[in-house]
Amino acid sequence: MSTTPKSDTIAAAEVLVTSPGRNFVTLKITTTEGLVGWGDATLNGRELAVASYLRDHVAPLLIGRDPARIEDTWQYLYRGVYWRRGPVTMTSIGAVDMALWDIKGKTTGQPVYQLLGGAVRDRILTYTHATGWDLPQLLESVDARREEGFRAVRAQSGVPGLDTVYGVSRSGRGYEPAGRGAAPAEEVWDTDAYLRHAPKVLTAVRDHVGPELKLLHDAHHRLTPGQAARLGRALEDVDLFWLEDVTPAENQQVLRHVRQHTTVPLAIGEVFNTVWECQSLITEQLIDFVRTCVSHAGGISHLRRIAALAEIWQIRLGPHGPSDVSPVALAASLHVGLATPNFAIQEYMGYEPLVHEVFGHAWSYADGHLHPGDRPGLGVEVDETLAARFPYEPAYLPVARRRDGSMTDW
Numbered sequence: 001m002s003t004t005p006k007s008d009t010i011a012a013a014e015v016l017v018t019s020p021g022r023n024f025v026t027l028k029i030t031t032t033e034g035l036v037g038w039g040d041a042t043l044n045g046r047e048l049a050v051a052s053y054l055r056d057h058v059a060p061l062l063i064g065r066d067p068a069r070i071e072d073t074w075q076y077l078y079r080g081v082y083w084r085r086g087p088v089t090m091t092s093i094g095a096v097d098m099a100l101w102d103i104k105g106k107t108t109g110q111p112v113y114q115l116l117g118g119a120v121r122d123r124i125l126t127y128t129h130a131t132g133w134d135l136p137q138l139l140e141s142v143d144a145r146r147e148e149g150f151r152a153v154r155a156q157s158g159v160p161g162l163d164t165v166y167g168v169s170r171s172g173r174g175y176e177p178a179g180r181g182a183a184p185a186e187e188v189w190d191t192d193a194y195l196r197h198a199p200k201v202l203t204a205v206r207d208h209v210g211p212e213l214k215l216l217h218d219a220h221h222r223l224t225p226g227q228a229a230r231l232g233r234a235l236e237d238v239d240l241f242w243l244e245d246v247t248p249a250e251n252q253q254v255l256r257h258v259r260q261h262t263t264v265p266l267a268i269g270e271v272f273n274t275v276w277e278c279q280s281l282i283t284e285q286l287i288d289f290v291r292t293c294v295s296h297a298g299g300i301s302h303l304r305r306i307a308a309l310a311e312i313w314q315i316r317l318g319p320h321g322p323s324d325v326s327p328v329a330l331a332a333s334l335h336v337g338l339a340t341p342n343f344a345i346q347e348y349m350g351y352e353p354l355v356h357e358v359f360g361h362a363w364s365y366a367d368g369h370l371h372p373g374d375r376p377g378l379g380v381e382v383d384e385t386l387a388a389r390f391p392y393e394p395a396y397l398p399v400a401r402r403r404d405g406s407m408t409d410w
């Protein structure tokens, strides 16, 4: 039975596009009782497509619906569209789902994690990024993260002979993959150079930090199955917590080959949008961690489904949490994390101070861990006046070419 007063219906669904240093798309659902729910609809480099999908095709359908019917609304938007799945659709559904959970929390006076069954842990382990163009810079960055209390760190370094490398800023400033401008930046990529260098760097990082620190590394979809198997083998002694996105995400059966050659834990899924893309990776146990994100994979309701399937196969969640996942989605992910047994770790790349001001939040970081806080709902409040001061600015993720000029995966 619904806990929302019968009279309460969705009165408005508005889309905010703001760029406090980087672009974010946010959905605001308001009910006739005056409750407000927030959802993150940011899809890096394709922001306006989701904004239009929500404004033009979803918002009109929400008006007059019962906000308490979260699952029914999810099914309606998913099954009712015929052209289902895909990042734009699933990010839109995810934003609606988050906003409705936020409203249900405010209606009942409970933080969302309580509505999901309550806490199964006291706090959520998190990892952040360390980045250095060369080894001394990387070690310095790893040490700085450890001083901030992190017990899990992703290490990415430059590669000799390349000018740009995913995850690394040459200037030594924070890394932000999306570049402002009307077209994507073009990078030159050489997998052989990376494969010669990465094992040496990661071995040196492990030697520097000792056995305790959890070390992670992201290959960002760039290897063939054979290369991935070789890299996995070369990294066995580094004792990685996970090696991420070794091969392009569409190519799932190739992971059988990788698995036959290495026991390095594999994490995949930040670009997946539904449980169906995770299905064979989970049921064939081709991965150890699912990386699906609450905003890009249909919201809290759907992330819980993915977690439930993964749990049966002893596979754990380690959701995506880069700068393009807004503090609203991070809040949603943390509510799931606190209430979900097989949630292992949350990525937390962090935000510029202005982003924390626009998206005020109850979640907090302390001592290598995150907690969603105990405010009703998701515990986020968007400062709309401040947000309006930073209109959308065109920005794209880079594209990559091999040395011969042909396109490859970024």
Ligand code: CS2
Binding pocket: 044, 177, 218, 220, 270, 320, 321, 322, 323, 324, 347, 397
């Ligand atoms: C990533 C992201 O955090 C990660 O693991 O792979 O940096 C990713 O490149 C961006 O989210 C793309 O929008």
Ligand code: MG
Binding pocket: 218, 220, 244, 245, 270
């Ligand atoms: Mg990644």
